[in-house]
Amino acid sequence: MPKLLLLAAVLVGAFAGAARAGAEPKIAHFTLWNGLEVVVVPDHRAPVVTHMIWYKVGAADEAPGKSGLAHFLEHLMFKGTAKNPGDTFSQQVAAIGGQENAFTSSDYTGFFQRVPRDHLKEMMALEADRITGLVLTDEVVRPELNVVLEEQNTRVANNPNGRLAEQMDAALYLNHPYGRPAIGWRHEIETLTRDDALAFYRRFYTPNNAVVVIAGDVTPEEIKADAEATYGKIAPRAEIAPRRRPAEPMQEGPRTVTLADARVEQPSISRVYLAPSSTTAKPGESEALEVLAHALGSGESGRLYRALVVDQGIAINAGANYSGTALDYARFGVFSSPKSGRTLHEVEAAIDAVLADVIEHGITAQELESAKSRLIADAVYAQDNQATLAQWYGSALATGQTVEMVEAWPAAIRAVTADAVRMAARTWLDRRTSVTGYLVNSLKPEEKHS
Amino acid sequence: MNATARPKPFRLLTWIAAAIAAVLVPAAPASATTIERVISPGGIEAWLVRESAVPLIAVEFAFVGGAIQDPPGKAGTAVMVASLLDEGAGDLDSKAFHERLDRKAVELNFEAERDAVHGSLRTLSENRDEAFEDLRLSLTAPRFDPAAVEIIRGQVQSLVRRGAMNPNEMARLRWWQTAFADHPYGRPVNGTLESLPMITSDDLRTYARRVLARDNLKVAVVGDIDAEAVKAMLDRVFGALPAKAELNPVATVPPRGLGQRVVIKLDVPQAVVTFGGAGIARKDPDFIAAYIVNHILGGGAFSSRLYQEVREKRGLAYTVYDSLVWLNHSALFLGGTATRADRAGETLDVIEKEIHRLAEEGPTEAEIAKAKAYLNGSFALNLDSSVKIAALLVQLQLDDIGMDYFARRPALIDAVTLEDARRVAKRLLDGGLLVTVVGRPEGIASSAD
Numbered sequence: 001m002p003k004l005l006l007l008a009a010v011l012v013g014a015f016a017g018a019a020r021a022g023a024e025p026k027i028a029h030f031t032l033w034n035g036l037e038v039v040v041v042p043d044h045r046a047p048v049v050t051h052m053i054w055y056k057v058g059a060a061d062e063a064p065g066k067s068g069l070a071h072f073l074e075h076l077m078f079k080g081t082a083k084n085p086g087d088t089f090s091q092q093v094a095a096i097g098g099q100e101n102a103f104t105s106s107d108y109t110g111f112f113q114r115v116p117r118d119h120l121k122e123m124m125a126l127e128a129d130r131i132t133g134l135v136l137t138d139e140v141v142r143p144e145l146n147v148v149l150e151e152q153n154t155r156v157a158n159n160p161n162g163r164l165a166e167q168m169d170a171a172l173y174l175n176h177p178y179g180r181p182a183i184g185w186r187h188e189i190e191t192l193t194r195d196d197a198l199a200f201y202r203r204f205y206t207p208n209n210a211v212v213v214i215a216g217d218v219t220p221e222e223i224k225a226d227a228e229a230t231y232g233k234i235a236p237r238a239e240i241a242p243r244r245r246p247a248e249p250m251q252e253g254p255r256t257v258t259l260a261d262a263r264v265e266q267p268s269i270s271r272v273y274l275a276p277s278s279t280t281a282k283p284g285e286s287e288a289l290e291v292l293a294h295a296l297g298s299g300e301s302g303r304l305y306r307a308l309v310v311d312q313g314i315a316i317n318a319g320a321n322y323s324g325t326a327l328d329y330a331r332f333g334v335f336s337s338p339k340s341g342r343t344l345h346e347v348e349a350a351i352d353a354v355l356a357d358v359i360e361h362g363i364t365a366q367e368l369e370s371a372k373s374r375l376i377a378d379a380v381y382a383q384d385n386q387a388t389l390a391q392w393y394g395s396a397l398a399t400g401q402t403v404e405m406v407e408a409w410p411a412a413i414r415a416v417t418a419d420a421v422r423m424a425a426r427t428w429l430d431r432r433t434s435v436t437g438y439l440v441n442s443l444k445p446e447e448k449h450s
Numbered sequence: 451m452n453a454t455a456r457p458k459p460f461r462l463l464t465w466i467a468a469a470i471a472a473v474l475v476p477a478a479p480a481s482a483t484t485i486e487r488v489i490s491p492g493g494i495e496a497w498l499v500r501e502s503a504v505p506l507i508a509v510e511f512a513f514v515g516g517a518i519q520d521p522p523g524k525a526g527t528a529v530m531v532a533s534l535l536d537e538g539a540g541d542l543d544s545k546a547f548h549e550r551l552d553r554k555a556v557e558l559n560f561e562a563e564r565d566a567v568h569g570s571l572r573t574l575s576e577n578r579d580e581a582f583e584d585l586r587l588s589l590t591a592p593r594f595d596p597a598a599v600e601i602i603r604g605q606v607q608s609l610v611r612r613g614a615m616n617p618n619e620m621a622r623l624r625w626w627q628t629a630f631a632d633h634p635y636g637r638p639v640n641g642t643l644e645s646l647p648m649i650t651s652d653d654l655r656t657y658a659r660r661v662l663a664r665d666n667l668k669v670a671v672v673g674d675i676d677a678e679a680v681k682a683m684l685d686r687v688f689g690a691l692p693a694k695a696e697l698n699p700v701a702t703v704p705p706r707g708l709g710q711r712v713v714i715k716l717d718v719p720q721a722v723v724t725f726g727g728a729g730i731a732r733k734d735p736d737f738i739a740a741y742i743v744n745h746i747l748g749g750g751a752f753s754s755r756l757y758q759e760v761r762e763k764r765g766l767a768y769t770v771y772d773s774l775v776w777l778n779h780s781a782l783f784l785g786g787t788a789t790r791a792d793r794a795g796e797t798l799d800v801i802e803k804e805i806h807r808l809a810e811e812g813p814t815e816a817e818i819a820k821a822k823a824y825l826n827g828s829f830a831l832n833l834d835s836s837v838k839i840a841a842l843l844v845q846l847q848l849d850d851i852g853m854d855y856f857a858r859r860p861a862l863i864d865a866v867t868l869e870d871a872r873r874v875a876k877r878l879l880d881g882g883l884l885v886t887v888v889g890r891p892e893g894i895a896s897s898a899d
Binding site: 043044045046047048078087090091094095096097098099100114115116142143144145146147148149150151153154157158159160216261262263264265266299300301306309310313316317337339340366369370373374376377378380381383384385386387 | 501503504505506508537544545548549552553554555557572574597600601604605607608611612614615616617716717718719720722750752753761762763764765766767768769788789790820823824825826827828829830831833834835836837
């Protein structure tokens with residue numbers, strides 16, 4: 001029943017580093033004998049709990065030619081086990097009014113339920129059973145492949161923005177598997193089989209490759225006992241090798257992708273730069289990029305919006321983003337849509353001028369303070385939502401970070417200096433490591449749209 | 451749980467699903483469920499839930515009379531007003547106002563929907579005075595500076611253009627236009643490329659004066675704040691608004707065009723389908739039974755009939771759902787799916803067959819029991835964050851179903867019998883469907899063709 005949310009890195013980036021300020025919940029973190037990690041985030045405001053399991057495997061771990069396999073398996077994980085056949089699990093979730101879903105990114109695959117507190121242990125037992133107990137028949141695999149193809153249609157084939165984003169990622173990564181779409185290339189999805197899925201499952205789905213995050217009305221003590229009684233019964237079944245993906249070579253020239261679709265009535269430009277992730281960055285660098293992205297383009301006070309939309313009046317919108325949650329590389333992005341009568345090239349020149357200024361002069365003290373207080377406040381706002389907190393911890397741990405790094409995030413943001421931001425801009429806003437995408441109506445010379 | 455691509459109008463449904471499910475859950479901690487009615491010295495009411503575990507305050511509010519109060523020929527007015535309320539107020543122009551919000555990390559958002567203009571404020575408790583002042587300024591002294599008006603107009607036009615390339619948006623828009631031809635519900639909420647240029651600054655000011663008033667205002671506050679502070683906030687923030695809104699009368703109508711199919715040709719691989727029919731009003735005695743019936747047909751859980759038949763058994767679609775939609779002046783059920791072009795006809799046949807079967811035979815006893823368990827159990831999931839609780843409390847006020855609704859909820863759900871469900875399934879689902887399809891669907895033709 002995977003209603004999966006294919007978490008785009010951008011989405012995840014919104015809560016790149018996590019943490020709490022204010023009334024700090026006491027996070028507990030422990031590892032069972034079989035290697036399964038457990039994180040407990042108490043929140044006693046309502047009698048509900050969010051239960052997530054994160055497998056440290058995603059689309060970037062697929063073999064060449066099998067793109068889409070991690071995601072396909074995520075769908076198939078809802079097809080039942082020997083002990084809980086068919087849709088027993090989902091029926092049980094529905095019977096107690098719970099919610100469930102699953103998601104796949106390049107680096108991880110996750111499953112979750114949100115349920116009344118009293119039913120948590122049942123969920124833990126069912127989820128533990130599904131780590132190694134999956135049973136697949138061609139009868140259930142075949143229709144599910146069609147479901148996945150329809151999902152690809154919705155997200156990509158029917159959607160010009162989705163098609164452009166796919167092509168841009170493929171161009172950004174010259175060698176690293178992040179260049180493959182998490183949902184897979186359509187022609188490869190079409191060839192995936194039950195055997196492919198089971199082989200992938202046996203290789204990567206094992207307690208020593210998973211993190212369980214439980215947020216809600218629980219105590220670490222009870223979770224520890226329940227985890228041992230459920231997850232603790234599952235023996236590891238595979239050795240997990242270090243996750244080493246092919247690295248990017250020196251990138252020596254900017255790339256561009258132009259996607260033309262007759263339906264496009266509002267052209268747009270976006271550019272992504274290769275950037276370090278929270279995991280690969282030097283200390284403070286990822287946080288400096290977050291501050292930079294905020295100052296440049298988060299909302300209407302951002303530099304890009306002020307310059308292109310308000311002062312010059314040439315664009316409908318403009319902004320920037322940085323998503324640090326990834327095992328290997330992250331992306332720093334800028335985007336804009338021209339006003340009627342303005343061209344993508346005018347808008348691009350204006351973006352370049354703003355970036356050049358930031359590279360040269362950095363950001364102002366006021367911009368620095370404003371971005372920092374906003375990012376730190378986000379950590380407090382996140383405390384209002386147990387699912388958000390669970391997501392923060394899970395995505396961090398599934399991409400090579402630690403609980404301590406997540407907890408130290410507000411302090412790391414607080415420590416960002418104007419110099420660090422300028423240095424980050426200078427280092428990473430390098431055209432040679434970027435891809436610029438144009439979404440246009442036709443490939444005719446200069447885009448003409450009214 | 452139809453997590454993806456849920457169209458905007460359904461946002462409310464999620465909350466209502468919560469409301470309906472509201473009760474059987476073992477008592478939440480008092481803080482999560484104790485609602486206080488607070489009335490300011492100036493006579494402004496708010497529903498308050500105190501919750502001091504997290505140092506923030508969420509204020510949600512709504513003014514009844516949304517996009518349907520747009521002047522004739524000027525669809526998009528409410529959306530533009532909502533977008534402009536934080537684009538400069540009092541002595542502060544747009545830039546200064548946004549900088550002020552940013553400095554204290556105040557989140558302030560406005561959104562126009564068909565029946566109401568919604569607002570939402572989120573602040574750290576320590577910054578609440580500044581945040582309340584920001585809100586006061588935006589509501590009582592918006593500037594509508596010409597430069598800001600042009601920027602927002604451009605953005606809304608851009609949204610409309612983007613919608614014109616989005617098959618989901620196109621299918622939905624055509625559905626509403628067909629079902630509510632000659633009625634304000636038929637007008638696109640964001641307006642059209644024809645209507646948006648016609649909207650003047652005077653139109654915006656007039657709309658704000660007519661609709662942002664005290665007698666059509668619903669407020670909820672959740673967080674680290676007590677009743678006295680809320681009272682002071684209410685008078686300070688909302689006190690200077692006009693006492694009475696000036697709303698144009700809107701006729702209450704059922705959807706039209708039932709039995710029709712409309713195909714919009716578009717060269718995309720996947721056909722996108724919107725289907726729907728006449729629903730049951732929120733205060734109709736059959737509403738809860740209808741909610742149960744809808745849940746069985748295409749509601750939240752992965753166990754719904756449409757989900758099982760269309761997705762699980764046949765692999766025809768990634769998304770298929772059906773929802774009840776209740777408006778102030780109509781009621782609907784509205785669903786959708788997206789499927790490959792060459793099996794679009796088959797998909798629609800399956801959906802129609804399931805709707806017909808449920809109308810004729812009704813649900814089974816077991817299905818009803820499961821639906822009740824789901825609706826009762828899922829309530830608490832909607833009360834685990836201050837923002838969610840505040841949004842739910844505003845919705846209860848808009849629906850006018852009382853502060854004691856949570857307490858009455860379980861009995862209302864449990865009282866639905868097999869006979870009720872069968873009768874209401876027939877009443878709800880037997881009236882015919884209006885279907886709009888975007889793409890190159892095989893096996894589906896426009897009725898007019």
